[in-house]
Amino acid sequence: MTNNNKVYFYPMWLRIWHGINALGIIVLIITGLSMQSGIDSGFIMSFDKAVDAHNISGIIVTLNYFLFLIGNLVTSNGKFYLVKPRAFIKRPIKQAKYYSWGMFHGESAPYPLSEKRKFNPLQKYFYILVMYLAVPGAIITGFALLFPELIIEKVYSLSGIFVTAVFHSIIGFVISIFLIIHLYVATIGKSPLENFKSIISGWHHIHHGKK
Amino acid sequence: MMRNRLILIVFVCCFGWLGARAQSYENAQEHQCLKCHSNQTYTFHNDLMERQESRLMNPYFVLDTIALKAGVHHVFDCIDCHSYEYTTYPHSANIKLEPLATCLDCHGGDESFAKYQFERIDEEYQKSVHYQTYGDAFTCSKCHSQHTYTATARTSSNVQEIVEYSNNMCLSCHNSMQEYKLVSGKDNPELVEVHNWLPNQKLHFENVRCIECHTQVEDSLMVSHNILPKEQALRKCVECHSSNSRLIASLYKYENLQSRKGNGILGTMVSNDSYVIGTHQVPLLKTLSYIIFIGLIVVIIIHTIFRILNRKPDDK
Numbered sequence: 001m002t003n004n005n006k007v008y009f010y011p012m013w014l015r016i017w018h019g020i021n022a023l024g025i026i027v028l029i030i031t032g033l034s035m036q037s038g039i040d041s042g043f044i045m046s047f048d049k050a051v052d053a054h055n056i057s058g059i060i061v062t063l064n065y066f067l068f069l070i071g072n073l074v075t076s077n078g079k080f081y082l083v084k085p086r087a088f089i090k091r092p093i094k095q096a097k098y099y100s101w102g103m104f105h106g107e108s109a110p111y112p113l114s115e116k117r118k119f120n121p122l123q124k125y126f127y128i129l130v131m132y133l134a135v136p137g138a139i140i141t142g143f144a145l146l147f148p149e150l151i152i153e154k155v156y157s158l159s160g161i162f163v164t165a166v167f168h169s170i171i172g173f174v175i176s177i178f179l180i181i182h183l184y185v186a187t188i189g190k191s192p193l194e195n196f197k198s199i200i201s202g203w204h205h206i207h208h209g210k211k
Numbered sequence: 212m213m214r215n216r217l218i219l220i221v222f223v224c225c226f227g228w229l230g231a232r233a234q235s236y237e238n239a240q241e242h243q244c245l246k247c248h249s250n251q252t253y254t255f256h257n258d259l260m261e262r263q264e265s266r267l268m269n270p271y272f273v274l275d276t277i278a279l280k281a282g283v284h285h286v287f288d289c290i291d292c293h294s295y296e297y298t299t300y301p302h303s304a305n306i307k308l309e310p311l312a313t314c315l316d317c318h319g320g321d322e323s324f325a326k327y328q329f330e331r332i333d334e335e336y337q338k339s340v341h342y343q344t345y346g347d348a349f350t351c352s353k354c355h356s357q358h359t360y361t362a363t364a365r366t367s368s369n370v371q372e373i374v375e376y377s378n379n380m381c382l383s384c385h386n387s388m389q390e391y392k393l394v395s396g397k398d399n400p401e402l403v404e405v406h407n408w409l410p411n412q413k414l415h416f417e418n419v420r421c422i423e424c425h426t427q428v429e430d431s432l433m434v435s436h437n438i439l440p441k442e443q444a445l446r447k448c449v450e451c452h453s454s455n456s457r458l459i460a461s462l463y464k465y466e467n468l469q470s471r472k473g474n475g476i477l478g479t480m481v482s483n484d485s486y487v488i489g490t491h492q493v494p495l496l497k498t499l500s501y502i503i504f505i506g507l508i509v510v511i512i513i514h515t516i517f518r519i520l521n522r523k524p525d526d527k
Binding site for chain 2: 035036037046047048051099100103104148149159161162165166169170173177180181184188
């Protein structure tokens, strides 16, 4: 669906999923940090409230993740997450070069977005890693910690819960770093707020390589 | 003369050896007291009826012989503390009223036991809700069975073992209708119910001692003995779930636990067989996460500066 130089990138279900996911993950990061930081988290919320908020958000984000999975299975959105084997490494490197050099030297984007290309190669790789590896990892370890009696008691001399908790924290940290990069890269547009407006309205402006 | 002496020596030695063997806890069946007090039933000769009789043993008077052998007092025989008159059966009624020695009767004021700080323990204990409510009737043995006591907190290198041993002392009354009523005259509160507010209750009960929240922690004492009234029990999660966790001053302070910790980052990780949110942090990962986070922010700032510098010619 195109309208002049606008493409309808983000259908309603995707925007609902993205909105819930964004709010849920922000709550998870704040409460997660507050619990893990080891300082008196009372300045934001008390520990027990943080635990409750973390658990509830975790469950919401998990249910929401199924919306993402099903949405990508039944609609054409799923194809944007498929990687082409050709120039597997070269393509994201080319995009990274553009972000670090080309865009400051008047070069145009090597992989301009169109109705057929919603993500540039670098973006695609990051999204695949986060959505199909990190988030499921966080969900699995998170649910294990929610039902700690299910966790293997000992992994060699380590406590199974300890190992699970460390993995959960590492994944949580990776997702937090992704969120910062995601938010920053989103400001690279015609104007810094343009992409944020797009994910709310669904319409994305195409500046180069118009269809 | 010489021959007679030799016979006497041999006789004394044999008798002594048999006597010693009979009083050893090694074989309960041959121990004069344990042959009855380690069984559910006992048999004796009824002189009045002139026949052998079997009776049920009062279950509260059955001793765990394995725990007895492992206990710190295993070197003593029953009649070292109990009346010699117990060696005959039926036991006479009045010996059951005899006063028994308390911990301080033997351990108090003795230099060889100074490191256990019995006097300090007594001082702290006298402030506790147990002493304040029940006075001298609440003896040490209400919690610490002299028969089976072991200094688990000092010797074990396993947190769960220390926790289980300690909590069983509390639960022996607080989770027993009969024992609780015997001391307090009241019904015991439902422990699971009163601790319902605690998330993951089972995990908490297995990994921390009751005394972590129910006592005033004293740095100078190994195990805090000032059990507080229930209104003063700790209910604030961050007291334990923080980097300066209360557990470090209580449950994790024992040298026997500390010694498991190897040097360096991996050592601390490997020695962990328990996990407390906010307390058991991995220093290596913490440092790494700071470096990555700061690195990312620096890159973003530099990138933003370049974008701002580049914007002007584009806009013209």
